[in-house]
Amino acid sequence: MRPSSLALSLLLLLALTCLFVLAPASAPSTDARRDANRAMVERYGITDLALFTEARYTRHPSQADLHSAFQDHPGALEHFPTGSLLQPHRPILTQYAPLARETTPSD
């Protein structure tokens, strides 16, 4: 067999395997396990994933207030490794704004 035939056949095989593996995953699909989890979220009123259980504000990032990583002291350095990966970026801070307390300055 010519080297070019071998190389092109191998490349084609690799491409077809990729297509065969990735194509079904790119289409929306239903999954019984995921549906059961969704039902569990509804039944128990779960708000967060149990991915980072090391601290309160990493266990429930959506329920913690925006500055809970620094609750011990305003200038305290965050000491949980996950905390440093959890910081919200700017857009989320501005999106919370409309529901923040509106205060009127005192006379």
Add this chain to the structure above:
Amino acid sequence: MRLWLEKQRHLIDFTLASLARRKTKNIGLLLAYMLLVFVLASLMLFTHALRSEAAYVLASSPEVIVQRMVAGRHDLVPPDYLERIGRVRGVQKMQGRLWGYYYDPVLNANYTFMARPSGEIADGGIMVGNALARERGLSTGNTISFRSYSGKLFTFEVLATLSPDSELLSADLVLLSENDFRRFFEYPAGHFTDIAMSVANPQEVRNIAAKLGKMLPDSRPILREEILRTYESLFDWREGIVLTVLAGAILAFAILAWEKASGLSAEEKREIGILKAIGWETSDIIRMKSWEGLLISITAFLGGVLAAYVHVFHFGAAVFEPVLKGWSVLYPKFKLLPTVDGLQLITLLFFTVFPYMAAVLVPIWRAAIADPDTVMRA
């Protein structure tokens, strides 16, 4: 057409023979290239699958959660809040939630305790998440004792273990009856941790949250869309952080590829000179080198993506696990549903294959347009 195809095949034959002459160098480059694509693709597939999992399952989380804040911290909701919130027009259903954290010195881990109605879980019984049961060696029928924050010891019987498929949601969860929860944490009667509510018209959620904010100035409404956005931004952020960490490796590869591709060795220059001297045209040399670049980069890309898929969806992204785990003792074992974002893969293809092709072709074109005699003597 047939002639053209035959010509291309001869070019590929020649390219492969040329690659084989510098076997070690080219295999090393292919492996480094594949490794880079593997890490980047793993990261993309993993964060995309987690993001879509979070978006799917949390889409049925409570529409609005109302917390009470005291001195900037989350505090218990007093009994009259339920009644006052019920008076707001548009509020459909509401339920006081009881949940809290318990630090277990045996495992050095935090658990999430959550109360369920007495009809669902009998007093004295608990249902535990699978990760917790695994770490503490619990199974149905076992008993476990927890010392409450007041110092009293409470013993519970494990009624059931939550499904292992739900570990991503329930790894550290302990479900117990409302009575037990109130006794364990000594909650004052009628008080709740927070309130979950739903709104009759989904378009009105923001208005109702704003109304609640005005009526109960110490409350903090959290909307479902905010929960979903938190997770969206969390995984975006995480992907960005890991990419930043990987930036050094990406740069190192860029330097390696550039050095390999642009710094033509004397041998390669001589080869080009000889080819030109025996009658090859500049376009033939460029075509031959294009095949070389394409064969290496496409093989590396496809191999890397395929390996990343297996790593993320069959081996649970084992490479990223230590980073994700942090200091968590209870880390869920979960299997992600394979989901792939075609656009992300095309972006990856663009940023890995095209720069390499450019790095290969530019110096070759420069050498190929030079006089063969000069190139051979250089």
